[in-house]
Amino acid sequence: MTRIVIIGAGISGLATAFALEQAAQAQQREVQITVVEKESRCGGKIWSRNEEGYLCEWGPNGFLDNKPATLDLCAELDIDNTLLRSNDNARKRFIFSDNILHCLPENGPTFFSSKLLSWPGKLRLVAELAVAAKRGGRDETLAEFGRRRLGAEALDKLIAPMAGGIFAGDPETMSVKSCFPRIAQLEEQYGGLLKAMIKMARQKRRERKEGKQVASAAGPGGILTSFDDGIQQLTDGVVQNLKAKICSGISVDSIEYSEHYVLGLSDGSQLDADVVISAAPANALAEMVEKVSTEASALLSKIPYAAMNVVCFGYDRDQLGCDLNGFGYLIPRQEGCSVLGTLWDSSIFPHRAPEGKVLLRSMMGGATNPRAAGFTDDQVQVLVQADLARIMGIKVDPEFMRIFRHQHAIPQYVGGHANLVKQIRKELQDSPGLFLTGNAYDGIGLNDCVSNAKKTARQALDFIAQSE
Numbered sequence: 092m093t094r095i096v097i098i099g100a101g102i103s104g105l106a107t108a109f110a111l112e113q114a115a116q117a118q119q120r121e122v123q124i125t126v127v128e129k130e131s132r133c134g135g136k137i138w139s140r141n142e143e144g145y146l147c148e149w150g151p152n153g154f155l156d157n158k159p160a161t162l163d164l165c166a167e168l169d170i171d172n173t174l175l176r177s178n179d180n181a182r183k184r185f186i187f188s189d190n191i192l193h194c195l196p197e198n199g200p201t202f203f204s205s206k207l208l209s210w211p212g213k214l215r216l217v218a219e220l221a222v223a224a225k226r227g228g229r230d231e232t233l234a235e236f237g238r239r240r241l242g243a244e245a246l247d248k249l250i251a252p253m254a255g256g257i258f259a260g261d262p263e264t265m266s267v268k269s270c271f272p273r274i275a276q277l278e279e280q281y282g283g284l285l286k287a288m289i290k291m292a293r294q295k296r297r298e299r300k301e302g303k304q305v306a307s308a309a310g311p312g313g314i315l316t317s318f319d320d321g322i323q324q325l326t327d328g329v330v331q332n333l334k335a336k337i338c339s340g341i342s343v344d345s346i347e348y349s350e351h352y353v354l355g356l357s358d359g360s361q362l363d364a365d366v367v368i369s370a371a372p373a374n375a376l377a378e379m380v381e382k383v384s385t386e387a388s389a390l391l392s393k394i395p396y397a398a399m400n401v402v403c404f405g406y407d408r409d410q411l412g413c414d415l416n417g418f419g420y421l422i423p424r425q426e427g428c429s430v431l432g433t434l435w436d437s438s439i440f441p442h443r444a445p446e447g448k449v450l451l452r453s454m455m456g457g458a459t460n461p462r463a464a465g466f467t468d469d470q471v472q473v474l475v476q477a478d479l480a481r482i483m484g485i486k487v488d489p490e491f492m493r494i495f496r497h498q499h500a501i502p503q504y505v506g507g508h509a510n511l512v513k514q515i516r517k518e519l520q521d522s523p524g525l526f527l528t529g530n531a532y533d534g535i536g537l538n539d540c541v542s543n544a545k546k547t548a549r550q551a552l553d554f555i556a557q558s559e
């Protein structure tokens with residue numbers, strides 16, 4: 092029987108284990124799967140904590156329904172009947188600029204009437220139609236791409252805050268191809284972003300006329316989706332459906348290979364394996380593979396991580412005196428605020444706060460503000476409250492507060508990332524049966540993690556079949 096060890100029980104490791112079990116069963120192949128997880132709980136970045144009646148998401152608060160990977164997994168787990176789509180009003184997203192919360196324009200007329208961009212900024216953005224497509228060349232940063240196609244103002248007020256909201260990243264260093272492959276692809280395919288939008292809208296209209304099923308009205312972004320008890324129901328669902336042995340509270344310290352793999356564990360024991368799948372962060376894997384390949388180890392440690400503080404504040408709705416009709420807001424760096432943005436969690440999904448209360452979740456830190464990781468809890472609270480007072484006029488103290496710290500929140504796909512990942516995989520080619528998955532390589536969203544997990548499971552089973 093083939094012994095498979097999966098390192099890490101975040102969504103990537105758990106989804107890989109589940110996909111392996113399903114595929115192995117379909118192929119009537121006997122495998123013995125062990126998942127080793129450093130923490131005492133499974134889920135990795137996913138952790139929905141019910142504290143004093145507030146449902147606080149430690150990390151992600153949902154996945155988008157415009158890609159099939161996570162929805163398919165939910166169907167396979169038979170938990171799709173418990174899915175919860177975000178409220179309709181959560182489609183309203185805001186940007187804080189020039190001391191005003193501007194509703195993010197959703198179409199042409201609202202774009203022109205919005206005061207978020209100046210008239211020169213709007214005209215420059217529209218002039219994107221005339222900007223020639225760039226073919227080939229070196230890996231462009233998001234900032235270079237934004238300035239070239241849409242202009243400096245759109246970069247500062249639209250693109251950079253979005254990059255902060257998704258990646259906690261710095262557009263001056265982020266690789267546009269690795270972080271937003273779809274955007275880079277639209278330029279290649281249609282010659283520009285506005286041209287792509289126009290052509291895709293025409294196509295949708297045509298398909299509608301022909302009576303075809305057309306993607307949701309929420310547009311290319313899709314609808315944020317979770318569960319009544321939070322996104323942790325996803326990882327709990329996988330754990331409940333797994334036959335694999337899960338060893339939690341134990342970390343893998345080292346991996347060695349001769350005829351098979353020998354994993355050194357933190358409790359002093361060893362684990363033998365024919366196939367090893369790492370779903371651990373790249374920096375953790377870098378330490379583990381030193382004896383397998385010093386080159387791969389050095390390359391893995393080149394993938395940087397941004398730290399982040401997630402700050403949950405609960406308030407009495409009556410005391411707040413401001414409207415919370417929407418998803419929340421992002422903040423351009425030029426505004427000089429301490430946080431990247433704030434999500435109005437209790438407006439996005441129901442039952443996130445006790446009756447009569449609201450839950451806000453602010454993100455602080457990221458690649459552009461690494462100092463935030465060293466702030467004390469008191470400093471964090473003071474700074475977040477100052478931002479809430481300036482942006483939303485909230486002057487009262489919260490009745491509830493939790494600060495969650497992520498030292499390694501999100502891997503940063505900086506310029507040359509795709510090449511770096513290629514080199515890492517090449518260096519590990521001499522280690523047959525060692526596979527990498529997880530958010531450090533080919534996408535950080537939950538959909539990316541789940542679809543890459545399935546791909547990795549397929550590759551591992553192909554390897555097993557070929558080794559027979």
Ligand SMILES: Cc1cc2nc3c(=O)[nH]c(=O)nc-3n(C[C@H](O)[C@H](O)[C@H](O)COP(=O)(O)OP(=O)(O)OC[C@H]3O[C@@H](n4cnc5c(N)ncnc54)[C@H](O)[C@@H]3O)c2cc1C
Nearest residue numbers: 099101102103129135136150151152342343529530536537
């Ligand atoms: C604050 C925040 C908000 C986010 N919001 C969203 C969102 O709304 N939507 C979305 O799609 N994505 C979001 N993301 C991104 C998404 O949550 C992550 O990319 C995804 O959860 C990563 O899953 P993973 O399994 O690849 O890694 P992880 O969840 O990091 O799991 C890796 C696991 O490996 C374990 N491990 C580490 N070292 C060892 C070792 N030596 N031995 C054994 N185990 C080890 C860790 O303990 C961990 O459990 C967010 C991320 C953060 C931080």
